[in-house]
Amino acid sequence: MCRIKFLILNILLLCLLISQINSQGLPDIPRHEVLIVDNHKGRIIDPYDFNYWKPGNIEEGGGLHQLLLDALWYLDPQTGKVINSLAESSPSYDKDYKKLTIKLRKGIYWSDGKPFTADDVVFTINYHIKNTGLTYSEFFIRNVSKAYKLDDYTVVVEFKNPMPSFHHIFSSLVYNTCYIMPKHKFEREKDPLKYKFYFPISLGPYILKSFDINGYWRLFERRQDWQRTSVGQIYGMPTPKYILFIYYGIDEKKIMAQSRHELDLIFDLTPEAWEVLRKSNKYSRVWYKDFPWAWMDDVRARAIGFNLEKYPYNIKDVRWALALAIDLTEVVISGFKGIFRINPLPICANNILINEYYLPLEKWLSDFKLEGDFAPWDSQISYKLEEYLKKIGYVYEGDIRNLFGIGWWKYAPDVAEKLLLKQGFRRDKNGKWLLPNGKPWVINIISPSFNEVQGMRLAFSVAEQWKKFGIDVNVETYDSLIYVVKISSGDFEVCSHWTIPSFDIYFAIQQYHSSYYKPSGKLAFSQNFIRWKNKKIDNIIEKMITIPPEDEKAKELIMEFIKIYVEEMPSIVFTTTFKFCAQDNYYWTNFPNSENPYMAPVWWWGLFKFMLPFINSTGRK
Incomplete structure (x- = not known):
């Protein structure tokens, strides 16, 4: 009880501070058009650096891999389903597991209008092998004999030894996924460890619209050609026109923001913080309506x-x-x-x-x-x-x-x-x-x-x-x-x-x-x-x-x-790893929960992009 009273006091003291944060440089867009998401990883150190593939660039909370990047496959642990994303079908190995054939989805385009093809996948592998300091270089050097295309939508990877699990490196489950690189952007770069991939192009359903130069937020806008993305082809149009990833910091600030309907999705809270939030905002919800409240089926353990x-x-x-x-x-x-x-x-x-x-x-x-x-x-x-x-x-x-x-x-x-x-x-x-x-x-x-x-x-x-x-x-x-x-x-x-x-x-x-x-x-x-x-x-x-x-x-x-x-x-x-991943249902609704478990409630994973077509607007403005 003392802890809860302390949280309430802190929230009241932080009210003015949050108002100031939200008035300093945030984009002026209609609130009912933007889904606001908690950047749980903290302030982005270099807001201009979008090169996901170099070591140390581990920014995973600011929307980059959730909205701009795409993988061949995604695993949803809530349903057990594998989503064939950039791949149109499951991986196909030969009988001795020394060769993998990947069939790619057609009609996918980068946001600059260039088509996504087998060239991008082959390039991603070979570029890591050639440039030994990249994040996945060691894995590819150790296992890949050669990678090549049969046609624009068929990739073949041959291995040095049997490798029946190779496709996992291109499968998204939480983090540690080798997302596909745009060949036409990276092939011109002599030193990929210094390249920042700025301004980033997107293979996902959103593009970067603006960002805070101090690293506190990034704003993304739905692509006009969202039909030419994996999300659009599989599930349809993502509902929110804009998505804002923002760093608020400690629980007290997040509670106050969601109570004011200024933060739709929170990554995680303490049990005490959730107790305060659910009493201060009737629109807030976590996975269960009652004890144990939290989503208990995360795919990592502490x-x-x-x-x-x-x-x-x-x-x-x-x-x-x-x-x-x-x-x-x-x-x-x-x-x-x-x-x-x-x-x-x-x-x-x-x-x-x-x-x-x-x-x-x-x-x-x-x-x-x-x-x-x-x-x-x-x-x-x-x-x-x-x-x-x-x-x-x-x-x-x-x-x-x-x-x-x-x-x-x-x-x-x-x-x-x-x-x-x-x-x-x-x-x-x-x-x-x-x-x-x-x-x-x-x-x-x-x-x-x-x-x-x-x-x-x-x-x-x-x-x-x-x-x-x-x-x-x-x-x-x-x-x-x-x-x-x-x-x-x-x-x-x-x-x-x-x-x-x-x-x-x-x-x-x-x-x-x-x-x-x-x-x-x-x-x-x-x-x-x-x-x-x-x-x-x-x-x-x-x-x-x-x-x-x-x-x-x-x-x-x-x-x-x-x-x-x-x-x-x-x-x-x-x-x-359980999560009090709180959802505010004031502007947006139909988030996954225990009564509607259509997908894992993971806005910090790459899987998040596939949730967006299921979210509904409440009509409030």
Whole structure:
């Protein structure tokens, strides 16, 4: 209650500030014609730089990949559907998976009038191979023998080795997608690492109309020839004439903006912030109408990850000790108000994958033992949390495990202590843990800041658990750009991250192969920023890449990967990435929700562009 009162006070104090922000340089367009979207990634550092394909240009919240760029395929995790976007059909491999044929959609044009053809796709691959410093260069160099076109709408890619999952690099699920480059723009550039792709042309249904030179907003306008885009061909005209991506900052500012109907779509809020918003704006809505409110089926899970090159986190016993020193019920209740789907494994615990992977592994998890014959699996934690729900007046109808998950690790500080003592750690006279060399043990956790509120909360909640166990802990928060650079370069000891995969686990696992390993100081390839090297994992991956993802043998290998991950505990995985992605239904309506789940509610993904034809105007002006 105190927290809510504090938020309300802050909102009142910020009212004048927000009015000033919205009057300084925002475009003068009719409000009922513009959909206003939260740029959750923060202020854009270089507003003139639209070169998505160079390393470090990780701007993912300002509309670039949502509205201007396009991929061959998109996966909607809410429906399980694959959208054939720039590709007119599914990828077609030959029988030994050493050649891929891609049929492209006809009638698609860049916003400058040039047709989209096989030349653009082939160029994207070969340009990355030729210019080795681009984001996806290493992947293409490692796997592609040659890429060429059979005709203007047929692409062939030949591989050095069998590669049945190659198409994932061109498939959009959250981020890390190789969008297609305009050949006629980039082929003239001698140094693509310096090229800013300004003024950008679009392959999506919108074009850039204007932007704030200080990086706070970008305005996009629907293309007059929207029929010549994948969205237009598949679903029809996007409803809003304009879309404004804007950075407001902290929750209090977002709440005030949406309460004033100046922000239609919010990326995420804390539970307390949502409580304030729903009471202040009757038009605001999140996924569920009632508890647990949030959208629980995101395709990433949150974890506390270790830099496995840094002592003492390179020791398995230490990592397991830190896991067993955490009372998850306290984390869930004090840190997340009971809104939490427990996710102990390195694959998302959404409804589909629980049935496919979690339940078949349940017996193995129950039988799994650490050294000393201790069984760490706790199958009763969901029932403990059910008691909390009853105390707050909520009764869940059905199996409580469908809400909270099937289990996690036991709270066993006594076992954690034995593991640390075994490795030479000891406590001082005040009960504080010392390293084997006698120096105080201080854990430094880095976390994204308020733009990833659940990740930040996880960092602070875990820090409190380890402090209670007798370890000094510091938490440092960073804006997204700085945070991602730090974990990618290995400039951290422990981090709060959200890279645990879901439906793309087949592809994500491959990034742990030691051939992709980069030491701290060099940018790591996507998934393996924890610097994990394991010969057993290499063997699994080398078998996997010769087997198609849908093969039952691939699933068996993924199960083996999960078991090794549990045994080694390179990251402690906690929860699916749920979102209080608030929608204001005052000017616009028919956003996806639990009663109308036609698509995932993800305006920060590339998938967002396909939602836009379904949105309706309310007629208010």
